[in-house]
Amino acid sequence: MMEDKTLVCRECGAEFAFTASEQQxxxxxxxxxxxxxxxxxxxxxxxxxxxxxxxxxxxxVICDGCGQPTQVPFQPRGDRPVYCRNCFDSQRQSRF
Known part of the structure; x- marks a missing residue:
């Protein structure tokens, strides 16, 4: 059975308990x-x-849907259209 241990923090130097349940x-x-x-x-x-x-x-990038400048969190490859948030949401809605 495990028992509580007292450890010393390497950041602040304070002692803290490493309980049996934490050890488990x-x-x-x-x-x-x-x-x-x-x-x-x-x-x-x-x-x-x-x-x-x-x-x-x-x-x-320039949105392929509306032609407005926008930002995207990936580098476009050029082989697929890139949309702003509104056009992307519209494209997604039209699929379903």
């Missing part, structure tokens, strides 16, 4: 390492990182 969760998920940061530092790190990847690169 880590084991069930196959995690090999114990947490290196306290819950507060983990939460702050997630918030600062946005919880995901960085800002998306946007590409300036």
């Amino acid at each position: 969760f880590y084991a069930d998920k196959g995690f090999q390492n114990e947490p290196g940061r306290c819950p507060a530092c983990r939460a702050a790190r997630r918030q600062n990182n946005g919880g995901s990847r960085g800002e998306r690169q946007m590409y300036e």
Whole structure:
């Protein structure tokens, strides 16, 4: 049976409990390492990182539907039409 452990946060140096239930969760998920940061530092790190990847690169294009300039989150290849949000939604609605 697992017992609670006291760990030291590598970010702020505070001691924090690594509970038996957390240890079981880590084991069930196959995690090999114990947490290196306290819950507060983990939460702050997630918030600062946005919880995901960085800002998306946007590409300036002319909409093939209405001819207006717009931005899309992918680099057009030139072999398919590219639409602004309104034209894209209209195209999608007309298919269904």
